[in-house]
Amino acid sequence: EAEVQEMIQERRLKIQEIRESVKISRDAADREKAEGVQVFSALMESAERGLKELLKEIQDKQETTEREAEDFIRELEQEISELKKRSSEGDDPPNKNWVEDRVHPPSYEGTVERAVAQLEEKMKKMLDMRRVQQFAVDVTLDPDTAHPKLILSDDRKQVKHGDDWKKLPDNPERFSKCVFVLAEQSFSSGRFYFEVQVKGKTEWDLGVVRESVDRKEILALSTKNGFWTLVLRNENRYSTGEKTSTLFDLHPGPEKVGVFVDYDQGLVSFYDVDAAALIYSFTGCCFKEKLYPFFSPYLNNGGKNSAPLIICPVSQAG
Incomplete structure (x- = not known):
């Protein structure tokens, strides 16, 4: 029994x-x-x-x-x-x-066909944006990693470059030579996505970096050095920051950039959010460490580039 x-x-x-x-x-x-x-x-x-x-x-x-x-x-x-x-x-x-x-x-002649083709292309872009936006994560800036000339907002959602060098402890996590800051959150599997407003800026860097990236030296933004980034210089020169990087023809340039990472598939993609358009993808990456969202508002250039980078809440395209 x-x-x-x-x-x-x-x-x-x-x-x-x-x-x-x-x-x-x-x-x-x-x-x-x-x-x-x-x-x-x-x-x-x-x-x-x-x-x-x-x-x-x-x-x-x-x-x-x-x-x-x-x-x-x-x-x-x-x-x-x-x-x-x-x-x-x-x-x-x-x-x-x-x-x-x-x-x-x-x-x-051809007007209807062109309109249908344009609509189909727009739908494909929108569906791709919605696909990645469903992996949105809440990202905040880590003040312990921020270069001493960077100014973070109280909610840690905005960063800009200031002229004054703040007296901060030179802890191992802090960038000392480059005006960089990382997110508090890290990722070592799965997929994640976040959006950053770049409106009004003439120069900036965005993307992800590996945990072991050198924080005490001046580094090129290359995948070899642990950076997967999209870069803007001189108002309209968009590239990945690599020495051999091709320039992207983005006119007008994005006002909001989406960053999507599929850790397991080795993919990092950048999107023009308002246009629901893919800008560039790093493919075939081999990630072995934690990845951190990465931000640089670059130098303020006498006020010409003083606008902050702003981490935005994600609202779905369409």
């Missing part, structure tokens, strides 16, 4: 495990459905905006054609009046001029 009771207890525990598993599955399904509804609603809104833009483009073309036609008709009527006047006064008519066919009906 003791064996029977034990078997009964085992089965009851198994039933409980199954019910808990079903509940977890149901909760996950509910979240997926809610996310699906949000994405679909956003796509419908985007499609509606795309249709309005298409109709406006066609309407604008037609209105332009009608204005050109009215102007041409007025010119021809004026020429007719001039010819009648010359004829009644017995003057010789002017040299015969062929009337130019200056007004052409607008061509709408």
